[in-house]
Amino acid sequence: MTTRVSPVSPYQPQNRVQDQTSWSGLIEAYRPFLPIDATTPVVTLLEGNTPLVPAFSLSERIGRGVSVYVKYDGLNPTGSFKDRGMTMAISKAKEAGAKAVICASTGNTSASASAYAVRAGLKPFVLIPDGYLALGKLAQALLYGAEVIAIDGNFDDCLNIVKGIAQDYPVTLVNSVNPYRLEGQKTAAFEIVDRLGDAPDWLCIPVGNAGNISAYWMGFCQYHQHNKCEKLPRMMGFQAAEAAPIVQGHPVKSPNTVATAIRIGNPANWQRALAVQEASQGEFNAVSDEEILDAYRLLAREEGVFCEPASAASVAGLLKFQDQIPSNTTVVCVLTGNGLKDPQSAIDHAQSQVKAGIPSSLDEVAKAMGF
Ligand code: F0G
Numbered sequence: 001m002t003t004r005v006s007p008v009s010p011y012q013p014q015n016r017v018q019d020q021t022s023w024s025g026l027i028e029a030y031r032p033f034l035p036i037d038a039t040t041p042v043v044t045l046l047e048g049n050t051p052l053v054p055a056f057s058l059s060e061r062i063g064r065g066v067s068v069y070v071k072y073d074g075l076n077p078t079g080s081f082k083d084r085g086m087t088m089a090i091s092k093a094k095e096a097g098a099k100a101v102i103c104a105s106t107g108n109t110s111a112s113a114s115a116y117a118v119r120a121g122l123k124p125f126v127l128i129p130d131g132y133l134a135l136g137k138l139a140q141a142l143l144y145g146a147e148v149i150a151i152d153g154n155f156d157d158c159l160n161i162v163k164g165i166a167q168d169y170p171v172t173l174v175n176s177v178n179p180y181r182l183e184g185q186k187t188a189a190f191e192i193v194d195r196l197g198d199a200p201d202w203l204c205i206p207v208g209n210a211g212n213i214s215a216y217w218m219g220f221c222q223y224h225q226h227n228k229c230e231k232l233p234r235m236m237g238f239q240a241a242e243a244a245p246i247v248q249g250h251p252v253k254s255p256n257t258v259a260t261a262i263r264i265g266n267p268a269n270w271q272r273a274l275a276v277q278e279a280s281q282g283e284f285n286a287v288s289d290e291e292i293l294d295a296y297r298l299l300a301r302e303e304g305v306f307c308e309p310a311s312a313a314s315v316a317g318l319l320k321f322q323d324q325i326p327s328n329t330t331v332v333c334v335l336t337g338n339g340l341k342d343p344q345s346a347i348d349h350a351q352s353q354v355k356a357g358i359p360s361s362l363d364e365v366a367k368a369m370g371f
Helices: 013-020 056-062 082-095 108-120 135-144 155-168 179-185 187-196 211-225 270-280 289-303 309-320 343-349 362-368
Strands: 052-054 067-072 100-104 123-129 147-151 202-206 234-240 283-287 330-335
Touching: 052 187, 056 067, 056 289, 056 309, 067 187, 082 100, 082 108, 082 179, 082 211, 100 108, 100 155, 108 123, 108 135, 123 135, 123 155, 135 147, 135 343, 147 155, 179 187, 179 211, 187 211, 187 330, 202 211, 202 309, 211 234, 211 270, 234 270, 234 309, 270 283, 283 289, 283 309, 289 309, 289 343, 309 330
Parallel strands: 067 330, 100 123, 123 147, 202 234, 202 330, 234 283
Antiparallel strands: 052 067
16 A cells, blocks of 8 residues: 655645754753753743854954854844753743742843743743843843833842842742753853864853853863863953953952943852863953954954844953964854844944935935945
C-alpha cells in the first residue's frame, strides 16, 4: 500500500508553527546544562540564538591578525540580553507558584521581566529611578502592562527596596541576585563557543550590577568542564568612568553616565565579579562617556550595528586597551541592548542631522544631496 502525502499549504497555521520551532528558545536548546525539570513550565519568547557578527572594521583598526566579533544580544525578543535570564527566572517562579514578580531596573530588566511575567500570567511590578530610563524601555514596560513605580533615587536605592519588598510580601525578586537569572544568561557563552568552536581569547563586556560577566564566566567554565572548549577567555569588564565602583574599589554614591543602563554605584554581584576577574586573569577598567559615544557611533557608522550606549562600553574598552591584546587572537564584545531602546541618545549624539526645510522639488533635493 502506498502512503499518500497530502500537499500542505504553506499558509496553514500548523505549518507556520513548525517553521518557527527550529529554534525553541534557550531552555530547550541547553536543557542538560540548566536546572530545569521535565515538569518545569517553560516560559519562552524563543530568546537566544543571537548572531555573532564579525566586526570587520574593528578587526582592521586593531590589525595584527586580531579577529573581533560582536555578540548582538540586542536582537533578543525584548531587545536585550535580559531575556536569557528572564526565561529561566520566570519559568522557575511559575513553577514555584508565584503570582507576582518585582525588579529594580535601569530599564532593560523591567522590560524583560514584564514581558515574560505577563506571558506566564504573573503580575509584574518594576521600580525605576525617576527620570533615568531610556524612552524605549519605559514604553515597553508600560505597554506590557507592568505596574511601574518611579522613585526619587538611583538604581541602588531601587534594588535595596525591592529586596525588602520580596522578603515581606508575596512577590518573587527577578533581579540578577536571583540565581536562575545567571543560569539563563550563561547560555550566551555556550552560543559563542558553539559558533567559534572554542572560547575567544578575550571577552569584552559592559558591567553594571556585574551579573552578566559572572554568568558568561559560569557558561565558559561549564562548557570547558564538558570539553566543549579548550581555552577560557580573559574576562574584560568595562564600567562607565563616573559609575565605576569595581574599578575604584568602593561604592559610588551618585553614579553618572550617558549609558543609563549601567548607571550603578554598588553592584549586587560585586564579590562574584572579583572572583571572575581573578579566575580569568581579567581586568575591570573604566571608559569615559566620550569613549562610549565614540564606540557607539563607530559601531553604527562602520559596522552597521545599532546598540545602546551601555553596550558600546565593551567596544570602547576594546579600543582603549587594544595594545594589550596579543596578535592573532579572537575577541568577542558583548552588545547587551538594542539601539532602538534609547532613540534620544541616538538623535543627541549622531554626527548626521536632518536637512530640513528643503522645498518639494527634484532640483532642490538633488542640490541638498550635493549634486
Ligand atoms: N548593558 C545593558 C544594556 C544593561 O541593561 C545592563 C544592565 C548591563 C549592560 C549591565 O549588566 O548589570 O549584569 O552587569 N541593566 C540592568 C537593568 C541593571 O536594570 O536593566 P549587569
